[in-house]
Amino acid sequence: MNCFDARREFAALWRAAVSAERKAELLAHLGDCAKCDRAFRLFALTAPALHSEPKPGSPKATADANSDFPFGTSARRLAAAPVYFAARPRWMAIAAAIAIFALSSAAVGLAEYAPSPSIADAISSPDSAASAPDTAQDPYGVDQSPEVGDFAS
């Protein structure tokens, strides 16, 4: 028996589900191989929870549980119990979270880049075309009145 086969049979050994011959082989290997012996001791630490039969509860608690099974004191909860989806679509929650994040980001972005009220008013007012700078001649709309821009005078 090699180490791989031995370790695969730890659970069967714990559950007493191996033949006497196989068990003898396995125990002999554990006696010879220090690594597998160590691995079995690590396995033994978790095996009671994973491979042994669960320990029964106290008799009183079991009797109480039997007296009201399956609904018992929880009968009122039955009326309010939501319909349970056996395989819950977790992707829906993720998609909803992404959608909320995208919407909130868009809202923040719009608020940040929205035109200020004065500019918006100027654009929407009827005489905005008249007051707007002549971009055909001066694309930057710089005020070139003689009082400001003519230093030579």
Place this chain on the structure above:
Amino acid sequence: MVMLGLSAIRGKTGWRVTDKADEDLIAEILGGQTASFTELSARHRTRIERLCKRFFHDDELARDITQESFIRAFAALPSYRAEMPFGGWLRTIVVNLCYDELRRRKRRPEELVADFSAPEAQWMRLVNEASPEDLVGEAEARRESHDLAHRLLDTLKPEDRMVMVMKESEDMSVADIAQALGWSEAKVKIRAFRARAALRKSAERMLTAGRDPARRQ
């Protein structure tokens, strides 16, 4: 009203048991005979409670989740499709409830794997020194072996613990686990790998602490 129906069929000798198939009982329940749910639940109760005890060392909590599972199953019965065995469908509900409960509970800090009571310390000495054959017998006889094993499992993340229990205890295939939890098979495999590694690390620490009390943290 459901309670009255359930109580009416309880005899002095216990639950009424018939040889009807699960699907027949479900058809009766959906047809209005809600009392048939008592028999249906009685058939599956032991297995479901045993599964819950794999996840939770607390018997009362395991029973609560078992009961809650049947309530959920009753409410969702109209959505049950016969392509899947009722037992498998019910198990899906149970593992999801257990998963929710594990996520609600806080993980136990790893330091607790080195904090032993006297009987636990005695069990740890046995794990370090007894022969493998003796260990198997002693573990069954000692409550503390179960306590410590559950304490080790408590150090795992809920996802890892789910996979460990379903794979190791219930012998479920990767595909079945993936279907029950709504995960991909790749995620189940990764979780199983990580769970084993984490458990091995915690068990190493516990074993070392049991052998050498001076190294306990």
